[in-house]
Every structure is written in structure tokens, then in C-alpha cells.
Amino acid sequence: MQKTKELPFEYNVSSVAELLKFAEMCPEAESKQPVDLMDWQKFILSMLIGWRNADDGQKRFSKSIISVARHNGKTYLMSIVLCYAFLIESIGRNNLQFLVSSIDAKQSAQLMSYVKETLSTLFTAEELRNRPNPFYQYNEDIGVDLKGLNTSSDMIIAKNTRNRIVRITFNSGTYDGFHFTTAIGDEFGSPKANDHKKLNSITSGQTMGVKSPQFIRISTAYEDPNVEFHQTELAVLESVERDYKRDPDYFNYLVLNWSQDNDDETYKENTWAKSNPLVNLPGQREKFLKSIENERSSSLVSASINSFKNKSMNQWLQTNDNSYVTLDDIESAVINDFDIVGREVYVGFDGSIGGDNSAIAFVYPYQENGEYKFHIEQYSWIPWHDNGSIEAKERADGLPYRELAKKGFCEVEPEPGVIDYESIFKWINAYIDDHQ
Template sequence: MQEITAEILIERVWSYAEKIHSGEIKAGKRQKWAVERFFKDVDRLAEDDCPYYFDAEAVVDFYEWSRQFNHVEGILAGQPIELTDFQLFIAANIYGFYKKENGARRFRKAYIQLARKNAKSQFLALIASYEIFPTQEKHRVFIAGWSREQSDEVYQAILEQLHHAPILKGKYTSANGRVKKYKTNSIIQPLSREARKLGDGKNPSLGIVDEYHAHETSEIYDVLDSGMVARRSPLMAVITTAGFNMERPCFKEYQYTSKILDPDIDTENDDYFVMICELDPEDDIKDESNWIKANPIVATYPEGMESLRSALKVALEVPEKMRSFLTKNMNRWVDQKDNGYMKMTKWRACSGEIPDLQGLPVYLGLDLSMTTDLTSVGYVAMQDGFFYVGQHSFMPEARAKEKMATDKVPYDLWREMGFITYTSGEAVDYQLVEQWIIEFIHKNRFRLQETAYDKWNALHLAQRLESKGHTMVELPQRINHLSLPTKSFREKVFERKVVHGDDPVLTWAINNAITKMDPQENIMLDKAKSPQRIDPIAAVINAYARAMYHDTNHRVDLNNHFGSGNFSF
């Protein structure tokens, strides 16, 4: 192999960055921000008080290490791995900057988001093997996918690289689901969900989180991160594509790391390297010149471009495939599930302060599910053309721990925040629900108008409230009854005529909500198909179904309407 000097490699890195900056290589705004950050970091090195130095030889070491391995699949199978300029730029950042005070790596974390098939697993495999083999220190590398299959994908890429590297023959064993280096007992091990706590307390030096968008909670990330405290120079590496569930921890990480890059936002974290390659919102997905923004490797060779063309053709012909194309191939976050009810960006834009409800007309909605599950009361108040919405939910305390494990949400934290009440025993106590409603009305001193309910679960409670002077309106949970309020509520959200108090329970529920449609294009929320509980938003829509008719010129008496000869099922 030709000898590569530090000068040659750094020139490649600098040239690549300049091409991104000048527009010679097309890039999304976040990738451009990452390059601008790199230029600023390099300029800082000349300052006497800069806490960092740059070690070009360390970059050479990683580059030369990579060349010891061969591509194991694709059109380059069997050929030595030659880092692309894009990969080299990432490596120069992670392995080039060090702290003057102790010689530790500057970057303790890395968030890299790019489209699929851009050699993510290969790059992760390289940094994993580099962590344990070219050193005499004892290191521990853990690979964390949400499923065992995800963890194994990177682990298998590591094994294939190691098995085809002559220089490592006889220097390690791969048994019992982990790689172990003989001389130092350093290990590389995938973590399954069932055994994900293995990284806790094991002092990992490198944590690899693959496809973070698929992780339902941050638990495995947090376990690895907390275990690194004693390491002088640890690295937590997250490499992922975009996703479509914006309530998962990956999207929050994407938002945070975007702020680190954004030059107009004062968020600094010198320990965190960020590279996000994605199409910008205004980009035309049919314009092939844009594809390199999300595909810094795939879009540089003919076979890769042909693969993207094929994927786009399918997505255009089969609309159900478009979400997958946008997230996996164009690396865009798509804020709606298949048949999802709400665009979550629209919902978040409606976050605001709920005013004092005293004197305001307010409607309540009940969604009383099975007594062993979540039960919710929704409310809708009106003022000056705006709908102020909220909810309160109830769960049997004896079931709470079990539900937290299955639903993967912090019911205990939401209880402390005041959005959920635990009821004693194995079942929801509807007398407690009744008591909460009465106290809620009394405390806020609003003008309660009506309470909408479905008699299937709430008939007894409705009768008790009615005996106390409440106006109760039966609202059957059928598509022809719920379609109009379900559509109208969404329209009001899009018009920003709805205000919610950033209630995490309601936001979680609305993100879970899936709709179903009949041949007449009527819709309603579908509890059977929604991945998790939607009771809080169902309760709010029940309340809205009456609130939307508050204008007396358009009021409809549903009880009379259902009993008239003009109504039929």
C-alpha cells in the first residue's frame, strides 16, 4: 500500500470541507453548519487559551487501521477499505482533537445521522475494532440496538472485518457472543434488550448506539453513558437514520444536536461532535442533485444512484412507501405514522399557557376504558375563538409498574407532574373520577356546559353526575358520530386555534393515534390499530364534539337528534 502522510490526509479533509462550504459539493444546511464549526475549531487552535490541540498523526493511525480491512459486500467486496472524504472528515474530528489538560479525546459523544446504505455499519465496525486492538489498555465496547437483531447487525459487520484481517489472526477469540482480545481481555459485545444492563457498571470505553430512531426509550443509551464516568477518554457514538416517531428519544437528540450546530442559537457543547446529512425541507425529492445531501457515499457512484431511483419510483407509485423513502433514503424526519391522526409539528406549535378558566364555558369528555387500564377526562374551554384543551387520567396503582414496563412511558413521573392520578387497588375507582370532576369544576369556577360520554363504559358515572345537576350527552363511539369532530379538531390545530398546556400525557396519546376511514371518507381514532394508548385524546375529542357547537346558532341536541326519525345507523 502507498504510504499516506498526515499532510496528504489533512489536505483531503480541508479540501472536502471547503467544497461543502463553497457549494461545489451539495450539502444540507446542518452539514454546512458542521463544516463551519470545524473551520472555527481549527481557527481556535491558534489562540493561546484554546483548550485543545490537533493530532494529525492520530488521524493517520485510524486511516491506516481502516486499510487493514476489506469490504465484505457490494461492488467493492474484497478490496481494501479506503475511507471516503466524508468518512475521513468525521474521523478527523473524532480522532484529531484532544484536550491539552490530559490528552483525552475532545469529543466524548458523536451523533451522526445519514441515510441508509451509507456504510454506517462498516464505519461503526472500524471504530469498535480500533478501540481495543491497537492499544495495550483494557477497553470495553458495547453495541446497543433496541432489538438483538439491530445489535447483531453491527456485531456481525465487526466479525466479518476481523475474520478477513490477516494481521489479527490469533489475537482474539469470538465466542459466547462477544469478541475478546487475548493480551488485554478487552471485549466487544452486543447488548440485547433483555440483557441491556450489562453495560452498567462495566466501565465501557466505547458505546455504540445503532439506529437510535428505533429505540422506544433512552434507557440503553443512559445505561451506557452512566457507565463511562470513570473513563478518561470515552466515546458514545450514535449513528442513525431519521425516523417518524417524534416522541422517541432520538428526535429529541436530533433537536438538541441541531442546536449545537446552528450558528444562530447559543447552545454550546464542545464535547459533542455532530454530523447530520439530510434533505432540507424545501428540497425537491425528484431532483437527483439533492440526493447527495442525505447520501454522502451512496450518491457518489452509479449503482448507488440507480438504487435511489428505484426506491423513489416505488414510493411515487405506492404512496404507502413514501414515508419509508423519506426517512430511510432522504434522511428526513416525517412527523406522521401511516394513517397517523396528527402532524406533531402542528400540535407542538399549539403549545401555550392555559388561561384562568373562571367564567369560561367548558365542556368535558369521558373516555372510561376497562377498569384495569387508563381512564381519561378531557376538557375544552373557549375564549375569543380559541379552544383551550387538557386532560386528566387515572390508572390503578397496582397496575402502574406493569403498565410502565409494557407501555415504555413514565407514568410515575406524569403522576408527580399532576397529569395522572393513581387509584388504589387493581381497578380504576370511578367514584374517584367523579370526585375529581366535581373538584375540578369547583376549583376553576368555570361554566360547565355539558359532559359527553359513551354509555358502554360510563353509564353509571353519567347517571351519578346527572343526579348532581350535570348535563350529560351520550356520544356513541361510532365513525358517523365522531368523524366531524375528529376532522374539525385537527383543522383547528392546523389553524392554531387550539391551545394546550404542553401536557406530556396528551402529547403522547395524540402521537399514538391512528385513524380509520370508511368508504365515505368518515374517520375516527382507531384504538385497535393505535400502537399505544389514546384515551386522553379520545376524551378531549369527546369534549370537543360538543364544544364545536357552542355557538347557539349551530347547536345540535344530540340526544334529540339520535331519537328523531331523521337519524339512522
């Protein structure tokens, strides 16, 4: 139940209706005309804007991840969100900052271009959808220069309110000193956007007295599943699956993901709407499916099927095209009853202090039916000092270390959360002695 101690939020229908009405007037990039949004697009907008804190009415989801296959209009949808924040949510407020960002200059320029085109249309069209346009010449009231919307500038400024939209490229810019009300990170699932310090500088700036802050990251899947974007997806998913715990650490996270369920669906065209919801756009189904089929054929010819699964099926894979072994290879090699006692063993150690994990690996060479093989075991020590707490460490890495410790895979360091080499040395000696 909403508005309870267990779920202190409420769904504001009037806010949703207002945003959807605004979205009806926003031009689509290719046709430059307003289009009817599909239900899945309305759902995204509704979730972002509708859920509010019951006590103060501010937006519930301060951190959001939206993932869908490429060519499904993610960037267009985010331009609507940003323009709504800039024109509607900023009414009566001054000196607000809004962020347009992506992994490189080209991608961030595309989102900024969408925003500028939307604002330009809203400011210059007397009618939209055969109705009077309430934003016609509104730029004169807030002080936006129309000529500036036709340039490649990195900033849009409403001179009368000092509200501004700033474009910053992730791998060449800095977010320090900004306090963004709404921040959009396009293609932030890329390994190029995996700098935790930079990501934290966006959200830390939003905590400085900003009302209803939102950091919205949109992306398709990429070849490296060990990025913060995907690890956050998994951590939120795990929190949802154990909903009985009502983990407040994830109350403010929204994750919406459209993807295929398994590899077999790469060859089942009738399932592709799972990752490509625009497939169901009236009148476009056959064209869209044919386009995806052509991409699949090209990827098979060029031996890059995993890239197709990333971008067109929106699947995060455990291995990339150049992997030495696949996940299936590893899982098929698991032996649960290997006897390690009294065997020759090689021991490797990877040390750390307060951030990265320390780990030890045991490699047992042996022969089976005349064939040389290796049995491998591993154990880890988990520091959390640099994260501030074990809870924060688990969120950052997307792994339930305390649960894994109970299963015997690792141990969590006690206060102050740094690696104790003496205890590790004793553990290693005891383990070797116990197993001869």
C-alpha cells in the same frame, strides 16, 4: 481559537493520520477488500478521533450521533472505529471493554459480523494493498482465537490482555456492570431504543475511570421524532446556533447529519447526495440513484412515502403515515386574535410529580358561519426533580423551557423541582375568573 479558555480543545493531526492509515487496511463487507474511503467518511473518522481535550489529551467527543440514509455504509464505518480502538488504542492497556449494540439481535449481529470479518482479515492476510500487513498473526500476540471469529459468539476476547468486545441487544440485554471504552449503538434512533434508563447505563459506566470514552450512536431517521436520539440532535443544533454563549454542556457532543433539507427534494434526484453521500462514489452514481428511485416508486404505490422520506432521505417528519392531522393542518389552524373572554370552556388537566410535565388544556366550542369549531389553548408546568436540574431536564427533552416560560407557554417549578398542585389550582381559578 483552539487551546483557549473559551475552547479548551486541540485538533491532533497525528491521531487522525494514524486512524486513516488503519482504515486503508480494513476490508469492505461485500468485496472483503480494503477500499478507498470518501471524503465524508474520512471526515467522520477525523472528527471522532482528532479533537482532544487540551489539558489531558483525551477525546473531546464522548457522545456522538451520526445520521445518514440507509445503505450508505454506516455499519462498515463503525466496525473500523471499533477495531481501531480494540487493536491500536488498547496497546499497553488491559481489561478494557468495548460494546457492539443495536435494537435487535439481527442488527447487532450484523455489526458484530463486520467487526469479526475485519479482525479475521487483518490477522490472516500477509499483505494488504500490496504492502506487508503489520497485523498479520497479531492475534497470537494478544490471544484472540481465530476460530472464535468464525462463530456467532457474543464476545471477542484478547486472552493475553483480557480486553474484550461484547455484543448486547438493546431490547433484551443489560449494560449494568460494564465500563465501555468505546460503545457503538447501531440504529439507536429507533423508538425501540428510547429507554432513557438503559441509555444512561451505557454512559454512566463510561464515567468510572474510563480513559477517552466514546458512545457513538448511528441511525437513519425514524417515524417518531420524539425520541431521545433526535431530541439530542435538535438540542445540539440549537447550542451551535447560539454559539456565542459557548455552552459547556454541549462541548463533548458531536452530531453529524446527512439529510435532505425539505420535502420538495424527495423529487429532485440531483439533491439526493445530501442524504446519500455514496451517490458521489465514482462509477456508482447511476446505479445508486436508480435504486433510490425504485424505492420511491414502491413507497408511492404502497402509500408509505413517509417511510421513504425517513429511510432514504433521512428526514425526521413531524407526523407519520397514520397521523390524524398533519403539522401543516395544525399550523394553518392557528388564530392569534381569538377572544376567549366570557366564553363557554371545557378544561382538561394532566398531572405529574417530579418527572413528566403537568399541563392544562382549554377547549372553547364555538360556531362560525354556521360551522361548529373548537379553539384550543394549553399551558404547562415543568418539574425537574427527577432530572436533577432544569438544565438536565432541557437536555433530556430537547426543549428550552426557560425561554418558553419567558414567552408565556409554561412555568418552571422552583426548588425542589416538583409539581405544586396548590399553586396550579390557584392559577386555574385566577385564569377562569380573569376571563369570565
